[in-house]
Structure formats: C-alpha cells, structure tokens
Amino acid sequence: MASNSFFLLHVLVMFSLASMALSDSLSPSFYNHVCPEALPAIKRVVEDAVRKERRMGASLLRLHFHDCFVNGCDASILLDKTATIDSEKTAIPNNNSIRGFDVIDKIKSEVDKCCGRSIVSCADIVAVAARDSVVALGGPTWEVPLGRRDSTTASRTKANNDIPPPTLDLPALINSFKKQGLNEKDLVALSGGHTLGFAQCSTFRNRIYNDTNIDSTFASQRKANCPRSGGNTNLAPLDPTPALFDSKYFSNLVSKKGLLHSDQALFNGGQTDNLVKKYSTNLGSFSKDFAESMIKMGNIKPLTGNQGQIRVNCRKVNV
Ligand code: HEM
Incomplete structure (x- = not known):
C-alpha cells in the first residue's frame, strides 16, 4: 500500500515536472512536429519583403x-485599439514610427495556410521574423526559442514608460535594460541593431x-536634411550602411558620429566605451554577442503553456 502510493506520488511528480518543462520554457523545436513548414514559410515572406524594401528588415527587428x-514578448504591440484594448501602436515611441504590421499579417496567413490551422503564435512570428531579417541583411543567425503565446491585453502607458527614448544618457539606458533583466553588454550589443535602418529628424534634431x-562635419551633413524647424519626418540612416549588418555603427560612435543622443551615450567616456571599441573592429564578436542578447531579449516574460492564446488575427484578440 505504502509503496503503491509512493509510486503514484513519483508518477505525479514526474508528470508535473514534464508538463512544467513543456509549458515554462521556450524551445527551438517547439513546432518541429506540429508544423515543420512554419519556419521556412516565415523565412520566405521575410525574404520577399526585404527584397522589395531593404528597410523592412530593420523595421521587423x-x-x-x-x-x-x-x-514581455507577447505580440501585444500588434493589437489594434478597441473599447477594451489600449493599443501600444499610438504610444510615443511607436506612433508614426513602428512599421511592419502588414508583413506580420502576411506571414501569419501564409503560416496558417501551410500548417492547415492557427497554431503558430504572433509573438513567435515576430521573434522569427526579426532573426530572418537580420540574416537577410547579412547578419548572424541563431536558433529562436519558441512556444510563446499571445497576450489578450496591451498597454499604451507601459509602452510609453518602458521603451527607452533617444534622449537618455548612459545610466538611464542601463537602468531601462536592467528592468528587463538585460545587462550592460546586452545594452551595447542590442543597440548595435542600429547598424540597420533609419531615424526621423525629430528624434535626432536636438543632438545635431x-x-x-558630435563630429562637426557629420552634424552639418545631418542638418542639411533636418532643419531647426519643420522636416520632422525626414529620414537619416542610423549608420552609413543602413541595409547591411556590419560594425560601422560602432566605428561611427568611436568617431563621434552616432545619430541618436542615446547612441553616442554608449561611447562618451563611460563604462561601455571599451565594448564599443571592441565591436568597432571585431564584427565576429559583435555578431556573436548580438545573437546571444537577442535570445535573452526574446525570453523576456513570455506567456507559455495555457496562458494567453494563439491569435487567429494578430491584430485582434480571439472572440
Ligand atoms: C538602447 C535604446 C534604444 C533607443 C533609445 C532606440 C531609439 C530608436 C529611435 C528613436 C529610432 C528611430 C525611430 C524613428 O525615427 O521613427 C530607432 C530605430 C531603430 N531601432 Fe532603436 N532604439 C534603442 C534600441 C534598439 C534595439 C535594442 C534594437 C534592436 C535590437 C533597435 C532597433 C532599431 C532599428 C532596426 C531601427 C530602424 C527601424 C526602421 O528603419 O524602421 N533599437 N531606435
């Protein structure tokens, strides 16, 4: 009798451990059996979109x-405003700035078609699309841990508070990343995402x-397309090669040619100077650290197991 209940207890413990493993952590093989076509489908649509417009790779990242x-990485950013959804799309860092929603919709519909049903979350699609974008623009690859589920809520207030603005100095940047469980190395490596894409005049006017x-020649060049008043949406590349994943973002910081105040803050006499210098001459170590930090960022507070849902339409909560 006693050994019987011990056996039962043992089975119970093993079962709950196994289900914890299933629900609590992400795994790159999450869709391998249920839909092996999912990841190749995401890659195809991303490659297509980047072929049409190189900048889309930056926007998806x-x-x-x-x-x-x-x-956390829960696709909350994709939800449109409704009576009950406080959409993040109009938060200050996102409004008239964040892009890529149509590409995500296209991926979701392709993936659902390939899988025959809606089993891949929008949050996983965003994470894989970011990786495939980096690869499409010449950057490193990594295995994306999967199994995130989609939120049923969004928060414009949190988006305003938790996405760092380009006005921050180094201590505030470090603090913003620390709140997400990311360290100084993650901050520098991930800021290297600015090796891709563009920024609007309104985000760097005060800096130039x-x-x-700031290098005076660089400031003059940028002023030519970003007047003291007006031209708010005029674009400038975040580094000299905005469609190529390289180390120019960092070598530019070393020559005081960072576009955003927050970029140059990483090389301004503080504790991150040495890492910026290293990345500026070592694309291999930047690429390796970038991939590692992307995985860390992708692991921020995912919904797993039976939390949240797999949205049918990435822009709406399921009815
Ligand atoms: C460290 C704090 C960061 C700040 C303050 C910041 C700020 C900004 C700003 C102001 C823009 C220009 C937006 C616009 O003008 O519409 C931008 C663009 C961009 N950011 Fe960041 N960012 C940060 C970190 C990151 C990270 C961690 C990544 C990715 C790993 C990233 C990837 C990008 C990309 C790729 C673009 C260009 C997007 C496009 O061309 O559509 N940024 N960022």
Whole structure:
C-alpha cells in the first residue's frame, strides 16, 4: 500500500515536472512536429519583403524589441485599439514610427495556410521574423526559442514608460535594460541593431544642433536634411550602411558620429566605451554577442503553456 502510493506520488511528480518543462520554457523545436513548414514559410515572406524594401528588415527587428520591452514578448504591440484594448501602436515611441504590421499579417496567413490551422503564435512570428531579417541583411543567425503565446491585453502607458527614448544618457539606458533583466553588454550589443535602418529628424534634431560630443562635419551633413524647424519626418540612416549588418555603427560612435543622443551615450567616456571599441573592429564578436542578447531579449516574460492564446488575427484578440 505504502509503496503503491509512493509510486503514484513519483508518477505525479514526474508528470508535473514534464508538463512544467513543456509549458515554462521556450524551445527551438517547439513546432518541429506540429508544423515543420512554419519556419521556412516565415523565412520566405521575410525574404520577399526585404527584397522589395531593404528597410523592412530593420523595421521587423525593431518590432520585436518594442514588443518584448512592454510586458514581455507577447505580440501585444500588434493589437489594434478597441473599447477594451489600449493599443501600444499610438504610444510615443511607436506612433508614426513602428512599421511592419502588414508583413506580420502576411506571414501569419501564409503560416496558417501551410500548417492547415492557427497554431503558430504572433509573438513567435515576430521573434522569427526579426532573426530572418537580420540574416537577410547579412547578419548572424541563431536558433529562436519558441512556444510563446499571445497576450489578450496591451498597454499604451507601459509602452510609453518602458521603451527607452533617444534622449537618455548612459545610466538611464542601463537602468531601462536592467528592468528587463538585460545587462550592460546586452545594452551595447542590442543597440548595435542600429547598424540597420533609419531615424526621423525629430528624434535626432536636438543632438545635431545642441550636443557637443558630435563630429562637426557629420552634424552639418545631418542638418542639411533636418532643419531647426519643420522636416520632422525626414529620414537619416542610423549608420552609413543602413541595409547591411556590419560594425560601422560602432566605428561611427568611436568617431563621434552616432545619430541618436542615446547612441553616442554608449561611447562618451563611460563604462561601455571599451565594448564599443571592441565591436568597432571585431564584427565576429559583435555578431556573436548580438545573437546571444537577442535570445535573452526574446525570453523576456513570455506567456507559455495555457496562458494567453494563439491569435487567429494578430491584430485582434480571439472572440
Ligand atoms: C538602447 C535604446 C534604444 C533607443 C533609445 C532606440 C531609439 C530608436 C529611435 C528613436 C529610432 C528611430 C525611430 C524613428 O525615427 O521613427 C530607432 C530605430 C531603430 N531601432 Fe532603436 N532604439 C534603442 C534600441 C534598439 C534595439 C535594442 C534594437 C534592436 C535590437 C533597435 C532597433 C532599431 C532599428 C532596426 C531601427 C530602424 C527601424 C526602421 O528603419 O524602421 N533599437 N531606435
């Protein structure tokens, strides 16, 4: 009798351990059996979109960052405003700035078609699309841990509070990343995402007119397309090669040519100077650390197991 109940207890413990493993952690093989076609389908649509417009790769990378920093990587950023959804799309860091929603919709419909049903979460699609974008623009690859589920809520307030603005100095940047469980190395490596894409004049105007830690020739060049008033949406590349994943973002910081105040803050006499210098001449170590930090960022507070849902339409909570 006693050994019988001991056996039962043992089975129970093993079962709950196994189900914890299933529900609590992400795994790159999550869709391998249920839909092996899912990941290749995501890659196809991303490659197509990047072929049409190189910048889309940058935009999809940023979409994952802005998703993960607001209540974890749960696709909350994709939800449209309704009576009950406080959409993050109109939060200050996202409004008229974040892009890629149509590509995510296209991926979701392709993936669901390939899988024959809706089993791949929008949060996983965003994470894989970010990786495939980096690869499409010449960057490193990594295995994306999968099994995230989608939120049923969003928070504009949290998006305003938790996504760092470009006005921050180094201590505030470090603090913003620390709140997400990311360290100084993650901050520097992930800021290297700015090797891709563009920024609007309104985000760097104050830097080019008022900062003193800026190369004067570079400031003049940027002022030509970003006047003191007006031209708010005029674009400038975040580094000289905005469609190529390389180390120029960092070598630019070393020559005081960072576009955003927050970029140059990483090389301004503080504790991150040495890492910026290292990445500026070592694409291999930047690429390796970037991939590692992307996995860490992708692991921020995912919904797993039976939390949340797998949205049918990434823009809406299931009815
Ligand atoms: C460290 C704090 C960060 C700040 C303050 C910041 C700020 C910004 C700003 C202001 C823009 C320009 C947006 C616009 O003008 O519309 C931008 C663009 C971008 N950011 Fe960040 N960012 C940060 C970190 C990151 C991280 C961690 C990633 C990804 C790993 C990332 C990826 C990008 C990309 C790829 C773009 C270009 C997007 C495009 O061209 O559509 N950023 N960022």
